[in-house]
Amino acid sequence: MKGSRKGDLGWLSWPVVALLLSWLTPVASAAELRPVANIFKPLSAPAESVFEVSLLALLVCAGIFLVVGGLLTYAVIKFRAKPGDDGKEPPQIYGSNQLEMAWTVIPILIVFVLVLVTARTIADVQNAKLPADALKVLVVGHQWWWEIHYPDHGVVTANELHIPVSAREQRRPTALTLESADVIHSFWVPQLAGKTDVVPNRANAMWVEPYATGTYLGNCAEYCGTQHAKMMLRVVVESPEEFAKWIASQKSPAANDPAARAGRALFLKTSCVNCHRVAGTAAVGVFGPDLTRLMTRETIAAGAAPNTPEKLRDWVRNPQSIKPGCLMPDMQLRSDEVDLIVAYLLTLK
Numbered sequence: 001m002k003g004s005r006k007g008d009l010g011w012l013s014w015p016v017v018a019l020l021l022s023w024l025t026p027v028a029s030a031a032e033l034r035p036v037a038n039i040f041k042p043l044s045a046p047a048e049s050v051f052e053v054s055l056l057a058l059l060v061c062a063g064i065f066l067v068v069g070g071l072l073t074y075a076v077i078k079f080r081a082k083p084g085d086d087g088k089e090p091p092q093i094y095g096s097n098q099l100e101m102a103w104t105v106i107p108i109l110i111v112f113v114l115v116l117v118t119a120r121t122i123a124d125v126q127n128a129k130l131p132a133d134a135l136k137v138l139v140v141g142h143q144w145w146w147e148i149h150y151p152d153h154g155v156v157t158a159n160e161l162h163i164p165v166s167a168r169e170q171r172r173p174t175a176l177t178l179e180s181a182d183v184i185h186s187f188w189v190p191q192l193a194g195k196t197d198v199v200p201n202r203a204n205a206m207w208v209e210p211y212a213t214g215t216y217l218g219n220c221a222e223y224c225g226t227q228h229a230k231m232m233l234r235v236v237v238e239s240p241e242e243f244a245k246w247i248a249s250q251k252s253p254a255a256n257d258p259a260a261r262a263g264r265a266l267f268l269k270t271s272c273v274n275c276h277r278v279a280g281t282a283a284v285g286v287f288g289p290d291l292t293r294l295m296t297r298e299t300i301a302a303g304a305a306p307n308t309p310e311k312l313r314d315w316v317r318n319p320q321s322i323k324p325g326c327l328m329p330d331m332q333l334r335s336d337e338v339d340l341i342v343a344y345l346l347t348l349k
């Protein structure tokens, strides 16, 4: 009977083993490069270091869980009340120097190892020397969207960060400076790096070095108000050629399609221009996202909706219907005005 009970214990550990195995599965197959925000599939240098430390911590914890859970299960089964017990208390044993030493010293050693490994990893990531020509990007967190600047290229965009992929022969890391326009946010793209807080009146620095192309999903990771959950971030990692093409396209003058002249005139007459910028026009607002290349983005409003003509129309009609509480007010435009303005926005590629 004892033997069959011991079988129960092995069964208990299977879910843990399965979970650990699923984390250990290889990562780089092409089909998996769809946007997944998974810290267990790192595809960039700092994220890999974070992953290794978390794996170590998880394995140590799993080991402790198995030992403690195993002993507990064993004791519960072995020493449960049996028919015919006399109901008396078992012998009470107090104090064992060996045991007390063991359960004091072993945890201290475990914590010590974890502290050392963690501190070393943090130092490695923070003190990493980036090549002098690393791409520089300034990211400014706003309630509830991300402003993105490429100071060396004069490019401004929002919510979708394009960066080049790194290679062993030719490292191409990206150095990020993080600032906030209002409250504390946190920049987090799980497959690229750990979280870094985005703090008002302070410039924080971090870097990423992805080694696979694709789109990576991120999210603000510090509660920053009503629409915090819809403050998403896309990082599009491209080959150096594609990245150069993207930069060039962002730099060329804003579209001025004669077919959208009426919409453009209306847009420039409406208070949209107080909050939004379209390069080369009278729209110079910086409170909201730069719209110069709006149509090169996959999503609008920090991932709250796909950037389709229908959703764009819903947004301009009343942004509060898509992102309630967001800082773009319902502009109370008539339906025909919305159509004109959206027709103009659709030309901003």
Ligand code: HEC
Residues within 6 Å of the ligand: 143, 144, 145, 158, 159, 227, 267, 270, 271, 272, 273, 274, 275, 276, 287, 288, 289, 291, 294, 297, 299, 300, 301, 302, 315, 316, 323, 326, 327, 328, 329, 331, 333, 341, 345
């Ligand atoms: C009071 C300032 C303000 C005004 C006025 C304003 N917007 Fe906005 N707009 C914003 C803010 C802030 C956001 C970002 C909202 C978010 O994602 O939370 C935004 C987002 C947008 C977006 C999505 C951009 C993107 O890349 O995600 C579009 C398009 C847009 N506005 C168009 C307009 C148009 C057209 C008008 C005029 C009819 C207008 N806005 C008026 C502040 C404003």
Ligand SMILES: [Cu+2]
Residues within 6 Å of the ligand: 185, 186, 220, 221, 222, 223, 224, 225, 228, 229, 231
């Ligand atoms: Cu947030």
